[in-house]
Amino acid sequence: MxxxxxxxxxxxxxxxxxxxxxxxxxxxxxxxxxxxxxxxxxxxxxxxxxxxxxxxxxxxxxxxxxxxxxxxxxxxxxxxxxxxxxxxxxxxxxxxxxxxxxxxxxxxxxxxxxxxxFIFEAARHIYEDNFQRVSKFTHTHPISGATLTYMKYSSKYDAFLSGKNPNVFTTTFDGGALEDLGVYLVYAAISWFGVPDKANYSPQILRTGVDGSGVMHFDYPDFSVNLITGKTTQSYLPSEIYTGRDTLTIDAPESIQRIDYTTSEDTVDLAGAQDQNPxxxxxxxxxxxxxxxxxxxxxxxxxLARRVHTVMTQIRTDAGIVFSSDQD
Amino acid sequence: MxxxxxxxxxxxxxxxxxxxxxxxxxxxxxxxxxxxxxxxxxxxxxxxxxxxxxxxxxxxxxxxxxxxxxxxxxxxxxxxxxxxxxxxxxxxxxxxxxxxxxxxxxxxxxxxxxxxxFIFEAARHIYEDNFQRVSKFTHTHPISGATLTYMKYSSKYDAFLSGKNPNVFTTTFDGGALEDLGVYLVYAAISWFGVPDKANYSPQILRTGVDGSGVMHFDYPDFSVNLITGKTTQSYLPSEIYTGRDTLTIDAPESIQRIDYTTSEDTVDLAGAQDQNPxxxxxxxxxxxxxxxxxxxxxxxxxLARRVHTVMTQIRTDAGIVFSSDQD
CATH class of the missing domain: 3.40.50.720 (NAD(P)-binding Rossmann-like Domain)
Known part of the structure; x- marks a missing residue:
C-alpha cells in the first residue's frame, strides 16, 4: 500500500x-x-x-x-x-x-x-481507455487535420470580473487558459499526432496579463491542428480528427465518452465505457x-511531458504572456 | 423584369x-x-x-x-x-x-x-433571415467570444491529391480555403462583431502555395473570435457565440437552420424557417x-465588402500567401 x-x-x-x-x-x-x-x-x-x-x-x-x-x-x-x-x-x-x-x-x-x-505529471486523460482508442486510431490512419476544443467558463471568472484576482487568472500564479485547460489539448495533440514542426498561440489577454482564451495552431508536415481553449466562455463544441474525407468526432478530449467515426457511408461508435472517476x-x-x-x-x-511543456513554453512566450516564474 | x-x-x-x-x-x-x-x-x-x-x-x-x-x-x-x-x-x-x-x-x-x-457581392448568407436573427442577438447582448467553423472537403480535392491543379487550389486563380469558404466567416464576424482591432490567419499551405485550411484569430477590445476554415477536411462542428456564461449555437454560419441559445437553465431555439434555395x-x-x-x-x-476584404487581404498577405493578382 x-x-x-x-x-x-x-x-x-x-x-x-x-x-x-x-x-x-x-x-x-x-x-x-x-x-x-x-x-x-x-x-x-x-x-x-x-x-x-x-x-x-x-x-x-x-x-x-x-x-x-x-x-x-x-x-x-x-x-x-x-x-x-x-x-x-x-x-x-x-x-x-x-x-x-x-x-x-x-x-x-x-x-x-x-x-x-518516480515523478509523474497527472495528465489524467491520457491514461483513459478512450484516449488510447483515439491514439490507436490516429496511429493507424493517415491524418489530415484536427480541431480540438476545451473551453469552460471558470467558476472563478465571476470573481475576476468583479475586480478580484483569483490565482488561476494571474501571472503571479502562472495561471490562464493555456496552462489550466490548454495543456489537456497539447497533451492530446502530441500524443495523437506527435510534436509539431511549428506552433503558435493567439490568445485573448485579460487585464492581469494572462490569457482568458485562445487558439493554438500546430503545423505538421502534411496537415495542421487547431486547439481552442478558454476559461471565460462556455463551449459545447465536440472535437474532430480528420482523415481524408472522413471524420472522427469525440465529445471532449479531456474526458472522452463518445468516439464517432463518420464516413460517407455511416457513423460508427468506437468508444468504450468510461470510469466514473476520471x-x-x-x-x-x-x-x-x-x-x-x-x-x-x-x-x-x-x-512526453518534456515535449508538451517545450511547446507550451514556446507558444506562451511567443504570444507575449510573461509569468513571474519566467524570471527565476 | x-x-x-x-x-x-x-x-x-x-x-x-x-x-x-x-x-x-x-x-x-x-x-x-x-x-x-x-x-x-x-x-x-x-x-x-x-x-x-x-x-x-x-x-x-x-x-x-x-x-x-x-x-x-x-x-x-x-x-x-x-x-x-x-x-x-x-x-x-x-x-x-x-x-x-x-x-x-x-x-x-x-x-x-x-x-x-449597382454592384453587389453575392455574400448570400448575410441576406438570410436567420443570419439577421443572429445579428440582432449579437447587437443586443454583450459578446465574450465566438468560434465559427466552415470546413468542407472540396469536390476538387481528390483531383488535387492525384497531382492535378484545379483552379480553386491554385494561386493563379486566387483560390484556397480563405477566399472560397473563409470569406463566409469573415462576413459573419464583421457583421456580427464589427471590424477587429487585430487579425491573423494561421494556414496549412498546400504544394501549390494556397491554403488548404486554417484558423483566423480576430481580436476585439473585450473578446476574441476564432474562425476555422478548410477545403481539405470534412467538419461537422457547429459554431458558437459566447455571452457571459451563455452560449448561442448555430449549425453553420454559411447557412443557418438552427440557432440554440443555451443558458444554465435551458436551451431555446431562436431560428426561423430557412429558404430551400439559399x-x-x-x-x-x-x-x-x-x-x-x-x-x-x-x-x-x-x-461591408470593403471591410471584409481589407481584413482578408491583410491576414492572407501576412500569412505569406501570394496570389498572381497581387502583382497587378
Missing part, C-alpha cells in the same frame, strides 16, 4: 484521493495545508487517519508518506516537485508539472540524484509503475 | 439563376462561356431563351441584359466587375468580389464614372435595390 501525502485540499485533490483509494493501492496518510483547519476539514471529509502539516519543510521531512500528490497553484508545482524528490518522495504533480520548460532542469537534477524515485486510470498506472520499479514507464511519460 | 446575363455556368450559377427566377424579378437573357456548347447546354438545362456569347467583349457590348452575375474563377471577379460597370451593366459578383483590397480602387473608379449603376434573399435584395435606385443599400453593402 502506497502511503499518500497531499499538497492542496480543493476539489481536484478530493477527486484524486477518491480515485487513489478506489484503486486499492493508496492510503491517505499526510495532509499539508497552510491552515490547520483546512487540513483537518479535508481529513474529516475524507475520513482519513492522516498526519496534518502546516509547514512544508516539516511535511516533506516526515516519514508518514511515500508519494506526494501536488495540487498547489501552478507556479509552485515544479519547485515543490523538486523539493519532494530531494526529500526522498515519489511525486505525482498536477498539470502543469512546469510552467516554463527551464524548470525541467531542476526536476532532472533531482531525479538524477534520486534515480530510484482519475482512476492514472492513479492505478502510477501505483503500478512505482510498485514494480518501472522506470521505463516513468521516463517515457517524462519525455 | 431585370434581364440577367451570366458569366460562369457551373452549379453555383444554376443555383443563382433558379433563385433569381423564383423572386420573379429576373429573366435569364444572356450567357457567356468560353465554349459555345457549354453555354448552349446551360441554356437548354435552364430552358432559357438567352443569347449565347463566347467573346467577353461582345458579351458586355450586348444590349441583351441589364445585370450581370459573375461566377468566374476568383482571380477574374474584380476585373470583370469593372469591365461590366464600364459597359453600363449592374453587377452581382460572387465572393470574393476582390482578392486583394487594392482591386477595390478599380471598382470605385468605375462606379464613380457610372454612379447610377440565394433567394440576396437575389430579391439586389433586385429591389436596383429597381428602386436604392444607392444607400448599395453603398452600405459595399462598405
Amino acid at each position: 502506497l502511503r499518500l501525502g497531499i499538497i492542496g485540499t480543493n476539489w481536484i485533490t478530493a477527486q484524486f484521493v477518491a480515485a487513489a483509494r478506489e484503486t486499492g493501492e493508496y492510503s491517505l496518510t499526510a495532509i499539508y495545508s497552510r491552515r490547520e483547519e483546512t487540513a483537518q476539514k479535508f481529513a474529516d471529509e475524507t475520513r482519513a487517519n492522516a498526519e496534518l502539516f502546516t509547514n512544508l519543510t516539516a511535511f516533506f521531512a516526515s516519514p508518514a508518506f511515500d508519494v506526494v500528490y501536488i495540487a498547489s497553484p501552478n507556479s509552485l508545482h515544479a519547485a515543490q516537485a523538486v523539493q519532494a524528490l530531494n526529500a526522498g518522495k515519489n511525486v505525482i504533480v498536477e498539470k502543469p508539472m512546469v510552467t516554463n520548460i527551464k524548470q525541467m532542469a531542476g526536476i532532472d537534477a533531482a531525479l538524477k540524484a534520486n534515480p530510484h524515485l 482519475m482512476i486510470r492514472e492513479a492505478a498506472y502510477f501505483a503500478k509503475a512505482i510498485n514494480t520499479g518501472d522506470t521505463t514507464a516513468r521516463d517515457e511519460k517524462l519525455l | 431585370l434581364r440577367l446575363g451570366i458569366i460562369g455556368t457551373n452549379w453555383i450559377t444554376a443555383q443563382f439563376v433558379a433563385a433569381a427566377r423564383e423572386t420573379g424579378e429576373y429573366s435569364l437573357t444572356a450567357i457567356y462561356s468560353r465554349r459555345e456548347e457549354t453555354a448552349q447546354k446551360f441554356a437548354d438545362e435552364t430552358r432559357a431563351n438567352a443569347e449565347l456569347f463566347t467573346n467577353l467583349t461582345a458579351f458586355f457590348a450586348s444590349p441583351a441584359f441589364d445585370v450581370v452575375y459573375i461566377a468566374s474563377p476568383n482571380s477574374l471577379h474584380a476585373a470583370q466587375a469593372v469591365q461590366a460597370l464600364n459597359a453600363g451593366k449592374n453587377v452581382i459578383v460572387e465572393k470574393p468580389m476582390v482578392t486583394n483590397i487594392k482591386q477595390m480602387a478599380g471598382i470605385d473608379a468605375a462606379l464613380k464614372a457610372n454612379p447610377h449603376l 440565394m433567394i434573399r440576396e437575389a430579391a435584395y439586389f433586385a429591389k435595390a436596383i429597381n428602386t435606385g436604392d444607392t444607400t443599400a448599395r453603398d452600405e453593402k459595399l462598405l
